[in-house]
Amino acid sequence: MTDVYCFAFVEDTPSAAVADKLVAARNARLKNRLVFQKGFPAVMRGFGAIKSKCRTFLSMAKAGSHTFVLTDLDKAECPCALIRDWFAIPREIPVDLPPQCIFRVAVREVESWILADHEAWADYIKIPGDNFSKTPDQLDDPKQHLLTVIRRKGKKKIHQEMLPKGAAHIGPLYNEVLCEFINTSWQPERAAENSPSLDRALKALMKI
Protein backbone atom coordinates (compact mmCIF):
# COMPACT_ATOMS: atom_id res chain seq x y z
CA MET A 1 0.00 0.00 0.00
CA THR A 2 1.32 3.42 -0.92
CA ASP A 3 1.66 6.47 1.27
CA VAL A 4 -1.35 8.75 1.44
CA TYR A 5 -0.71 12.46 1.01
CA CYS A 6 -3.21 15.01 2.21
CA PHE A 7 -3.88 18.66 2.87
CA ALA A 8 -4.81 19.41 6.47
CA PHE A 9 -6.68 22.27 8.11
CA VAL A 10 -6.95 23.00 11.81
CA GLU A 11 -8.27 25.83 13.98
CA ASP A 12 -5.21 26.79 15.98
CA THR A 13 -1.59 25.93 16.74
CA PRO A 14 -2.29 23.40 19.52
CA SER A 15 -4.61 21.54 17.13
CA ALA A 16 -1.82 21.51 14.55
CA ALA A 17 0.53 19.96 17.10
CA VAL A 18 -2.12 17.40 18.02
CA ALA A 19 -2.71 16.53 14.36
CA ASP A 20 1.01 15.94 13.80
CA LYS A 21 1.21 13.73 16.88
CA LEU A 22 -1.87 11.72 15.88
CA VAL A 23 -0.45 11.03 12.45
CA ALA A 24 2.92 10.06 13.92
CA ALA A 25 1.20 7.61 16.30
CA ARG A 26 -0.72 6.12 13.41
CA ASN A 27 2.31 5.83 11.14
CA ALA A 28 4.27 4.08 13.90
CA ARG A 29 1.76 1.25 13.74
CA LEU A 30 1.01 0.88 10.06
CA LYS A 31 3.06 0.08 6.97
CA ASN A 32 1.81 2.88 4.72
CA ARG A 33 2.24 6.44 5.91
CA LEU A 34 -0.28 9.22 6.11
CA VAL A 35 1.67 12.34 5.14
CA PHE A 36 0.59 15.95 5.39
CA GLN A 37 1.59 18.07 2.38
CA LYS A 38 4.52 20.37 3.03
CA GLY A 39 3.52 23.36 5.13
CA PHE A 40 0.40 21.64 6.47
CA PRO A 41 -1.59 21.49 8.72
CA ALA A 42 -2.61 25.04 7.88
CA VAL A 43 -3.76 27.00 10.92
CA MET A 44 -7.01 28.66 9.92
CA ARG A 45 -7.42 30.90 12.98
CA GLY A 46 -10.85 29.68 13.97
CA PHE A 47 -13.46 27.43 12.42
CA GLY A 48 -15.08 29.83 9.94
CA ALA A 49 -12.60 29.28 7.13
CA ILE A 50 -12.72 25.51 7.62
CA LYS A 51 -16.52 25.46 7.55
CA SER A 52 -16.58 27.42 4.31
CA LYS A 53 -14.38 24.86 2.60
CA CYS A 54 -16.37 21.74 3.43
CA ARG A 55 -18.05 21.60 0.07
CA THR A 56 -14.65 21.80 -1.58
CA PHE A 57 -13.37 18.94 0.56
CA LEU A 58 -16.17 16.79 -0.88
CA SER A 59 -15.17 17.75 -4.44
CA MET A 60 -11.60 16.88 -3.65
CA ALA A 61 -12.69 13.54 -2.20
CA LYS A 62 -14.56 12.82 -5.43
CA ALA A 63 -11.32 13.43 -7.32
CA GLY A 64 -9.54 11.07 -4.97
CA SER A 65 -7.67 13.70 -2.92
CA HIS A 66 -7.52 13.29 0.83
CA THR A 67 -8.12 16.13 3.27
CA PHE A 68 -7.72 16.11 7.03
CA VAL A 69 -9.61 18.41 9.37
CA LEU A 70 -9.47 18.71 13.14
CA THR A 71 -12.06 21.04 14.61
CA ASP A 72 -13.73 21.71 17.96
CA LEU A 73 -17.31 20.64 18.67
CA ASP A 74 -17.84 23.79 20.82
CA LYS A 75 -21.55 24.26 21.47
CA ALA A 76 -22.88 21.93 18.77
CA GLU A 77 -24.95 18.98 19.89
CA CYS A 78 -22.65 16.21 18.73
CA PRO A 79 -20.07 15.58 15.98
CA CYS A 80 -22.74 14.13 13.70
CA ALA A 81 -24.83 17.26 14.03
CA LEU A 82 -21.82 19.46 13.32
CA ILE A 83 -20.87 17.49 10.23
CA ARG A 84 -24.46 17.51 9.04
CA ASP A 85 -24.54 21.28 9.45
CA TRP A 86 -21.16 22.08 7.90
CA PHE A 87 -21.59 19.75 4.92
CA ALA A 88 -25.26 20.70 4.47
CA ILE A 89 -26.40 17.08 4.58
CA PRO A 90 -30.22 16.90 4.52
CA ARG A 91 -31.89 15.33 7.52
CA GLU A 92 -33.18 12.31 5.62
CA ILE A 93 -29.69 11.22 4.57
CA PRO A 94 -27.36 9.56 7.06
CA VAL A 95 -24.11 11.34 7.84
CA ASP A 96 -21.50 9.44 5.89
CA LEU A 97 -18.46 11.31 4.61
CA PRO A 98 -16.32 9.79 1.85
CA PRO A 99 -13.24 8.00 3.21
CA GLN A 100 -10.96 10.65 1.69
CA CYS A 101 -12.48 13.27 4.02
CA ILE A 102 -10.77 12.70 7.34
CA PHE A 103 -12.92 14.95 9.49
CA ARG A 104 -12.30 14.70 13.22
CA VAL A 105 -14.11 16.62 15.92
CA ALA A 106 -12.64 17.14 19.38
CA VAL A 107 -15.37 16.93 22.02
CA ARG A 108 -15.84 19.71 22.93
CA GLU A 109 -12.47 21.37 22.31
CA VAL A 110 -8.95 20.18 21.63
CA GLU A 111 -8.19 21.05 25.26
CA SER A 112 -10.12 17.96 26.34
CA TRP A 113 -7.74 15.76 24.31
CA ILE A 114 -4.87 17.45 26.11
CA LEU A 115 -6.47 17.06 29.56
CA ALA A 116 -7.18 13.42 28.74
CA ASP A 117 -3.48 12.65 29.12
CA HIS A 118 -4.19 13.28 32.75
CA GLU A 119 -1.03 12.47 34.72
CA ALA A 120 1.31 13.79 32.06
CA TRP A 121 -0.55 17.09 31.89
CA ALA A 122 -0.68 17.58 35.66
CA ASP A 123 2.99 16.75 35.82
CA TYR A 124 3.88 19.16 33.04
CA ILE A 125 1.82 22.11 34.25
CA LYS A 126 2.90 21.49 37.85
CA ILE A 127 -0.61 21.53 39.30
CA PRO A 128 -1.94 18.45 41.19
CA GLY A 129 -3.98 16.12 38.95
CA ASP A 130 -6.99 16.06 41.29
CA ASN A 131 -7.90 19.54 40.12
CA PHE A 132 -8.36 18.50 36.50
CA SER A 133 -11.32 16.59 35.14
CA LYS A 134 -10.70 12.91 34.33
CA THR A 135 -13.59 12.85 31.85
CA PRO A 136 -12.87 15.90 29.74
CA ASP A 137 -15.21 14.92 26.88
CA GLN A 138 -18.05 15.59 29.30
CA LEU A 139 -17.00 19.14 30.10
CA ASP A 140 -19.17 21.91 28.69
CA ASP A 141 -16.18 24.20 28.22
CA PRO A 142 -12.81 22.46 28.53
CA LYS A 143 -10.85 25.65 27.89
CA GLN A 144 -12.60 27.49 30.71
CA HIS A 145 -12.10 24.50 33.00
CA LEU A 146 -8.39 24.57 32.23
CA LEU A 147 -8.11 28.31 32.72
CA THR A 148 -10.11 28.20 35.95
CA VAL A 149 -7.85 25.56 37.47
CA ILE A 150 -4.77 27.51 36.45
CA ARG A 151 -6.24 30.71 37.83
CA ARG A 152 -7.07 29.08 41.18
CA LYS A 153 -4.10 26.77 41.64
CA GLY A 154 -1.37 28.16 39.45
CA LYS A 155 1.45 29.73 41.46
CA LYS A 156 4.13 30.26 38.84
CA LYS A 157 4.73 33.12 36.41
CA ILE A 158 4.02 30.85 33.46
CA HIS A 159 0.53 30.22 34.85
CA GLN A 160 -0.19 33.94 34.99
CA GLU A 161 0.95 34.38 31.42
CA MET A 162 -1.51 31.75 30.22
CA LEU A 163 -4.46 33.67 31.65
CA PRO A 164 -6.33 36.18 29.50
CA LYS A 165 -6.41 39.87 30.34
CA GLY A 166 -9.20 42.24 29.41
CA ALA A 167 -11.07 41.30 26.26
CA ALA A 168 -8.67 38.53 25.26
CA HIS A 169 -9.85 34.91 25.33
CA ILE A 170 -6.47 33.41 26.19
CA GLY A 171 -3.22 34.65 27.65
CA PRO A 172 -0.19 35.46 25.50
CA LEU A 173 1.57 32.20 26.35
CA TYR A 174 -1.47 29.93 26.40
CA ASN A 175 -1.02 28.33 22.97
CA GLU A 176 2.73 28.15 23.36
CA VAL A 177 2.50 26.18 26.61
CA LEU A 178 -0.08 23.79 25.18
CA CYS A 179 2.02 23.22 22.05
CA GLU A 180 5.13 22.60 24.11
CA PHE A 181 3.29 19.98 26.18
CA ILE A 182 1.86 18.31 23.10
CA ASN A 183 5.21 18.18 21.36
CA THR A 184 7.24 16.93 24.32
CA SER A 185 4.99 14.86 26.58
CA TRP A 186 1.52 14.24 25.19
CA GLN A 187 0.80 10.70 24.07
CA PRO A 188 -2.38 10.23 22.09
CA GLU A 189 -2.82 6.51 22.87
CA ARG A 190 -2.52 7.18 26.58
CA ALA A 191 -4.92 10.13 26.35
CA ALA A 192 -7.41 8.10 24.30
CA GLU A 193 -8.17 6.05 27.43
CA ASN A 194 -9.86 9.10 28.91
CA SER A 195 -11.43 10.61 25.79
CA PRO A 196 -13.90 8.68 23.62
CA SER A 197 -13.69 11.29 20.85
CA LEU A 198 -9.89 10.99 20.71
CA ASP A 199 -10.18 7.22 20.77
CA ARG A 200 -12.54 7.34 17.79
CA ALA A 201 -10.17 9.69 15.95
CA LEU A 202 -7.22 7.35 16.40
CA LYS A 203 -9.23 4.33 15.29
CA ALA A 204 -10.42 6.22 12.21
CA LEU A 205 -6.86 7.14 11.28
CA MET A 206 -5.84 3.49 11.51
CA LYS A 207 -8.42 2.64 8.87
CA ILE A 208 -6.81 4.77 6.14
Place this chain on the structure above:
Amino acid sequence: MARKPAWVELEFEFRENLHNTGEPPDWCYKLWINYEGKGKQRPIVIKEEVWKKGTQLVARPDPDDEADPERKIQTHLEQINMNREYREVSNFFSDVLYLHLVPQLLKFSDQLSLRHLESDPFGQGLLEEISGTQKRSRDYRLRTIENILKKVIPNLEQLQFKIDDTTGRPHLEMLYNHWRPNAGWQREDQFSDGTLRLLAMLWTLLSSNRMILLEEPELSLHNAIVEQIPDLLYKTRQRKKTGGQILVSTHSEVMLSSQSIDGNFLILQPGQSGEATRITPPSEADIEAMKAGLSPADILLPQTAVTVQRI
Protein backbone atom coordinates in the same frame (compact mmCIF):
# COMPACT_ATOMS: atom_id res chain seq x y z
CA MET B 1 31.99 16.46 3.24
CA ALA B 2 32.27 18.51 0.05
CA ARG B 3 30.03 21.56 -0.08
CA LYS B 4 27.49 21.42 -2.86
CA PRO B 5 28.38 23.95 -5.56
CA ALA B 6 26.05 26.91 -5.47
CA TRP B 7 25.33 29.07 -8.45
CA VAL B 8 22.33 30.79 -9.93
CA GLU B 9 20.72 29.43 -13.08
CA LEU B 10 18.45 31.66 -15.10
CA GLU B 11 16.61 30.41 -18.12
CA PHE B 12 14.13 32.37 -20.19
CA GLU B 13 11.88 31.16 -22.97
CA PHE B 14 10.06 33.62 -25.19
CA ARG B 15 7.06 32.76 -27.31
CA GLU B 16 4.81 34.97 -29.39
CA ASN B 17 2.06 32.47 -28.76
CA LEU B 18 2.19 31.09 -25.22
CA HIS B 19 0.18 28.03 -26.15
CA ASN B 20 2.54 26.81 -28.84
CA THR B 21 4.49 24.61 -26.46
CA GLY B 22 4.96 21.81 -28.98
CA GLU B 23 7.58 23.80 -30.87
CA PRO B 24 10.92 25.21 -29.72
CA PRO B 25 10.49 28.71 -28.28
CA ASP B 26 11.06 31.77 -30.47
CA TRP B 27 13.95 32.69 -28.21
CA CYS B 28 15.71 30.99 -25.36
CA TYR B 29 18.25 32.70 -23.14
CA LYS B 30 20.24 30.90 -20.47
CA LEU B 31 22.56 32.50 -17.97
CA TRP B 32 24.40 30.78 -15.13
CA ILE B 33 26.16 33.02 -12.65
CA ASN B 34 28.57 32.25 -9.85
CA TYR B 35 31.13 34.06 -7.77
CA GLU B 36 34.70 34.11 -9.03
CA GLY B 37 35.91 31.85 -6.25
CA LYS B 38 39.01 33.91 -5.65
CA GLY B 39 40.28 37.47 -5.58
CA LYS B 40 37.56 40.11 -5.68
CA GLN B 41 34.81 37.47 -5.78
CA ARG B 42 32.98 39.21 -8.57
CA PRO B 43 29.94 37.57 -10.11
CA ILE B 44 30.94 35.88 -13.37
CA VAL B 45 29.24 34.11 -16.23
CA ILE B 46 29.75 30.38 -16.05
CA LYS B 47 27.35 29.62 -18.87
CA GLU B 48 25.53 31.77 -21.39
CA GLU B 49 23.45 30.51 -24.27
CA VAL B 50 21.16 32.12 -26.81
CA TRP B 51 18.86 30.00 -28.98
CA LYS B 52 16.63 31.22 -31.78
CA LYS B 53 13.89 28.76 -32.68
CA GLY B 54 16.05 25.80 -31.76
CA THR B 55 19.26 27.09 -33.34
CA GLN B 56 22.06 28.06 -31.02
CA LEU B 57 23.52 31.52 -31.60
CA VAL B 58 25.69 31.92 -28.53
CA ALA B 59 27.53 29.30 -26.47
CA ARG B 60 29.72 30.47 -23.66
CA PRO B 61 32.21 29.91 -22.25
CA ASP B 62 33.93 29.91 -25.64
CA PRO B 63 37.67 29.70 -26.46
CA ASP B 64 37.97 33.51 -26.18
CA ASP B 65 36.57 33.34 -22.64
CA GLU B 66 39.09 30.68 -21.67
CA ALA B 67 41.93 32.71 -23.17
CA ASP B 68 40.82 35.91 -21.43
CA PRO B 69 38.83 35.10 -18.27
CA GLU B 70 38.18 38.82 -17.61
CA ARG B 71 35.53 38.57 -20.32
CA LYS B 72 33.44 36.47 -17.95
CA ILE B 73 32.50 39.44 -15.82
CA GLN B 74 30.28 40.61 -18.67
CA THR B 75 27.37 38.95 -20.39
CA HIS B 76 27.23 38.77 -24.14
CA LEU B 77 23.68 40.09 -23.79
CA GLU B 78 24.59 43.44 -22.30
CA GLN B 79 27.03 44.39 -25.05
CA ILE B 80 25.44 46.29 -27.90
CA ASN B 81 28.17 45.40 -30.36
CA MET B 82 27.79 41.69 -29.62
CA ASN B 83 24.03 41.15 -29.34
CA ARG B 84 22.87 42.29 -32.75
CA GLU B 85 21.55 38.89 -33.79
CA TYR B 86 19.29 38.74 -30.77
CA ARG B 87 18.71 42.42 -30.02
CA GLU B 88 15.04 41.58 -29.43
CA VAL B 89 15.96 39.68 -26.29
CA SER B 90 18.20 42.44 -25.01
CA ASN B 91 15.49 45.03 -25.67
CA PHE B 92 12.94 42.93 -23.86
CA PHE B 93 15.01 42.90 -20.69
CA SER B 94 15.69 46.63 -20.82
CA ASP B 95 11.98 47.19 -21.24
CA VAL B 96 10.90 45.28 -18.17
CA LEU B 97 9.41 47.71 -15.68
CA TYR B 98 9.91 47.11 -11.97
CA LEU B 99 7.67 49.07 -9.64
CA HIS B 100 8.05 49.34 -5.90
CA LEU B 101 7.16 52.89 -5.04
CA VAL B 102 8.74 54.03 -1.77
CA PRO B 103 6.40 56.84 -0.69
CA GLN B 104 8.93 58.64 1.50
CA LEU B 105 11.33 59.12 -1.40
CA LEU B 106 8.59 60.96 -3.24
CA LYS B 107 7.13 62.88 -0.33
CA PHE B 108 10.44 64.05 1.05
CA SER B 109 12.34 64.31 -2.21
CA ASP B 110 13.34 67.93 -1.54
CA GLN B 111 14.70 67.31 1.93
CA LEU B 112 16.42 64.13 0.84
CA SER B 113 17.67 65.41 -2.52
CA LEU B 114 18.62 61.97 -3.74
CA ARG B 115 19.57 61.22 -7.27
CA HIS B 116 17.05 59.15 -9.14
CA LEU B 117 18.10 55.57 -9.72
CA GLU B 118 18.37 54.41 -13.30
CA SER B 119 15.06 52.87 -14.49
CA ASP B 120 13.38 54.40 -11.43
CA PRO B 121 12.44 51.29 -9.47
CA PHE B 122 11.21 53.25 -6.46
CA GLY B 123 8.94 55.70 -8.18
CA GLN B 124 11.01 58.81 -7.53
CA GLY B 125 10.27 60.06 -11.02
CA LEU B 126 6.52 59.46 -10.99
CA LEU B 127 5.56 63.13 -11.12
CA GLU B 128 8.08 63.87 -13.86
CA GLU B 129 6.74 60.94 -15.83
CA ILE B 130 3.16 62.14 -15.47
CA SER B 131 4.29 65.62 -16.42
CA GLY B 132 6.09 64.38 -19.51
CA THR B 133 3.00 62.59 -20.79
CA GLN B 134 0.92 64.14 -23.54
CA LYS B 135 -1.93 66.12 -22.00
CA ARG B 136 -4.73 64.12 -23.61
CA SER B 137 -3.35 60.78 -22.44
CA ARG B 138 -2.53 62.21 -19.05
CA ASP B 139 -6.00 63.59 -18.52
CA TYR B 140 -7.62 60.34 -19.61
CA ARG B 141 -5.46 58.25 -17.30
CA LEU B 142 -5.87 60.56 -14.32
CA ARG B 143 -9.64 60.59 -14.81
CA THR B 144 -9.66 56.79 -14.79
CA ILE B 145 -7.51 56.79 -11.68
CA GLU B 146 -9.73 59.41 -10.05
CA ASN B 147 -12.81 57.27 -10.66
CA ILE B 148 -11.11 54.29 -9.06
CA LEU B 149 -9.71 56.20 -6.10
CA LYS B 150 -13.06 57.83 -5.37
CA LYS B 151 -14.44 54.39 -4.67
CA VAL B 152 -11.86 53.53 -2.06
CA ILE B 153 -10.80 56.84 -0.49
CA PRO B 154 -13.53 58.41 1.63
CA ASN B 155 -14.57 61.96 0.75
CA LEU B 156 -12.33 62.18 -2.28
CA GLU B 157 -13.84 64.49 -4.87
CA GLN B 158 -11.13 65.27 -7.37
CA LEU B 159 -7.66 64.31 -8.53
CA GLN B 160 -5.69 66.75 -10.62
CA PHE B 161 -2.27 67.36 -12.06
CA LYS B 162 -0.82 70.82 -11.56
CA ILE B 163 2.41 72.65 -12.33
CA ASP B 164 3.35 74.92 -9.45
CA ASP B 165 3.21 78.59 -10.54
CA THR B 166 6.33 79.57 -8.66
CA THR B 167 8.63 76.58 -8.91
CA GLY B 168 7.43 75.09 -12.19
CA ARG B 169 7.50 71.65 -10.56
CA PRO B 170 4.81 69.05 -11.26
CA HIS B 171 2.40 68.00 -8.52
CA LEU B 172 -0.63 65.85 -7.96
CA GLU B 173 -3.45 67.25 -5.88
CA MET B 174 -6.54 65.71 -4.39
CA LEU B 175 -9.64 67.60 -3.31
CA TYR B 176 -11.59 66.30 -0.38
CA ASN B 177 -15.14 67.08 0.61
CA HIS B 178 -14.75 69.94 3.07
CA TRP B 179 -17.31 72.40 4.37
CA ARG B 180 -15.06 75.23 3.25
CA PRO B 181 -14.86 75.44 -0.56
CA ASN B 182 -11.36 74.74 -1.90
CA ALA B 183 -10.07 74.20 1.59
CA GLY B 184 -9.69 70.48 1.09
CA TRP B 185 -6.84 70.37 -1.47
CA GLN B 186 -3.89 68.17 -0.59
CA ARG B 187 -0.61 67.75 -2.43
CA GLU B 188 1.11 64.44 -3.00
CA ASP B 189 3.43 65.00 -0.03
CA GLN B 190 0.34 64.70 2.14
CA PHE B 191 -1.13 61.64 0.47
CA SER B 192 -1.05 58.45 2.54
CA ASP B 193 1.55 55.83 1.65
CA GLY B 194 -1.14 53.46 0.44
CA THR B 195 -2.72 56.11 -1.78
CA LEU B 196 0.61 56.90 -3.43
CA ARG B 197 1.44 53.26 -4.03
CA LEU B 198 -2.00 52.57 -5.44
CA LEU B 199 -1.85 55.65 -7.63
CA ALA B 200 1.56 54.72 -9.00
CA MET B 201 0.43 51.16 -9.68
CA LEU B 202 -2.67 52.35 -11.56
CA TRP B 203 -0.69 54.91 -13.56
CA THR B 204 1.85 52.26 -14.53
CA LEU B 205 -0.80 49.74 -15.55
CA LEU B 206 -2.62 52.32 -17.65
CA SER B 207 0.43 53.80 -19.30
CA SER B 208 2.73 50.91 -20.02
CA ASN B 209 2.70 48.04 -22.48
CA ARG B 210 5.81 46.58 -20.99
CA MET B 211 6.23 43.55 -18.80
CA ILE B 212 5.64 44.85 -15.28
CA LEU B 213 7.07 43.50 -12.05
CA LEU B 214 4.92 44.58 -9.09
CA GLU B 215 6.58 44.25 -5.74
CA GLU B 216 4.11 43.48 -2.92
CA PRO B 217 1.28 45.68 -4.21
CA GLU B 218 -0.62 45.06 -0.97
CA LEU B 219 1.70 47.19 1.17
CA SER B 220 0.05 50.01 3.12
CA LEU B 221 -3.37 49.16 1.72
CA HIS B 222 -6.50 48.10 3.52
CA ASN B 223 -7.54 44.49 2.93
CA ALA B 224 -10.77 45.63 1.32
CA ILE B 225 -8.68 47.25 -1.40
CA VAL B 226 -6.05 44.51 -1.59
CA GLU B 227 -8.78 42.01 -2.23
CA GLN B 228 -9.65 43.90 -5.42
CA ILE B 229 -6.13 44.14 -6.81
CA PRO B 230 -6.34 41.01 -8.97
CA ASP B 231 -9.50 42.34 -10.64
CA LEU B 232 -7.88 45.76 -11.00
CA LEU B 233 -4.88 44.23 -12.74
CA TYR B 234 -7.22 42.56 -15.17
CA LYS B 235 -9.48 45.55 -15.80
CA THR B 236 -6.75 48.13 -16.35
CA ARG B 237 -4.85 45.80 -18.62
CA GLN B 238 -7.90 45.18 -20.76
CA ARG B 239 -7.66 48.74 -21.97
CA LYS B 240 -4.42 48.04 -23.73
CA LYS B 241 -4.58 45.70 -26.70
CA THR B 242 -1.16 44.21 -26.33
CA GLY B 243 0.07 44.41 -22.80
CA GLY B 244 3.05 42.56 -21.45
CA GLN B 245 2.65 40.12 -18.63
CA ILE B 246 2.40 41.26 -15.05
CA LEU B 247 4.49 39.49 -12.41
CA VAL B 248 3.45 40.06 -8.83
CA SER B 249 5.32 39.20 -5.66
CA THR B 250 3.12 38.93 -2.60
CA HIS B 251 2.59 37.57 0.88
CA SER B 252 -1.02 38.62 0.92
CA GLU B 253 -3.51 36.02 2.03
CA VAL B 254 -6.34 38.32 1.06
CA MET B 255 -5.11 38.82 -2.48
CA LEU B 256 -4.38 35.14 -2.95
CA SER B 257 -7.88 34.28 -1.74
CA SER B 258 -9.33 35.88 -4.83
CA GLN B 259 -11.36 33.37 -6.81
CA SER B 260 -10.75 35.13 -10.09
CA ILE B 261 -6.99 34.81 -10.46
CA ASP B 262 -6.21 33.02 -13.69
CA GLY B 263 -2.50 33.02 -13.62
CA ASN B 264 0.58 31.01 -12.99
CA PHE B 265 2.08 30.71 -9.56
CA LEU B 266 5.60 30.25 -8.38
CA ILE B 267 6.25 29.33 -4.78
CA LEU B 268 9.40 30.64 -3.19
CA GLN B 269 10.54 28.26 -0.48
CA PRO B 270 13.65 29.12 1.49
CA GLY B 271 15.82 26.06 1.87
CA GLN B 272 16.14 24.35 5.19
CA SER B 273 19.43 23.19 6.70
CA GLY B 274 21.66 24.89 4.17
CA GLU B 275 19.72 23.89 1.09
CA ALA B 276 19.16 26.35 -1.70
CA THR B 277 15.96 28.35 -2.08
CA ARG B 278 13.57 26.52 -4.32
CA ILE B 279 11.25 28.19 -6.76
CA THR B 280 8.58 25.77 -7.83
CA PRO B 281 5.27 25.81 -9.62
CA PRO B 282 2.29 24.25 -7.83
CA SER B 283 2.32 20.45 -7.70
CA GLU B 284 -0.30 18.19 -9.28
CA ALA B 285 -1.95 17.87 -5.88
CA ASP B 286 -1.96 21.65 -5.48
CA ILE B 287 -3.57 22.13 -8.87
CA GLU B 288 -6.22 19.51 -8.15
CA ALA B 289 -7.05 21.19 -4.86
CA MET B 290 -7.31 24.62 -6.49
CA LYS B 291 -9.51 23.21 -9.25
CA ALA B 292 -11.80 21.80 -6.56
CA GLY B 293 -12.21 25.28 -5.09
CA LEU B 294 -9.49 25.89 -2.52
CA SER B 295 -7.74 29.18 -3.12
CA PRO B 296 -4.02 29.79 -3.71
CA ALA B 297 -4.01 31.25 -0.20
CA ASP B 298 -5.28 27.96 1.23
CA ILE B 299 -2.96 25.71 -0.71
CA LEU B 300 0.18 27.65 -1.62
CA LEU B 301 0.76 30.10 1.23
CA PRO B 302 1.29 27.42 3.89
CA GLN B 303 4.07 26.00 1.76
CA THR B 304 5.98 29.25 2.03
CA ALA B 305 5.79 29.24 5.82
CA VAL B 306 7.60 25.97 6.34
CA THR B 307 10.69 27.68 7.68
CA VAL B 308 8.85 30.11 9.93
CA GLN B 309 8.91 29.03 13.56
CA ARG B 310 7.21 30.34 16.67
CA ILE B 311 9.17 33.32 17.99
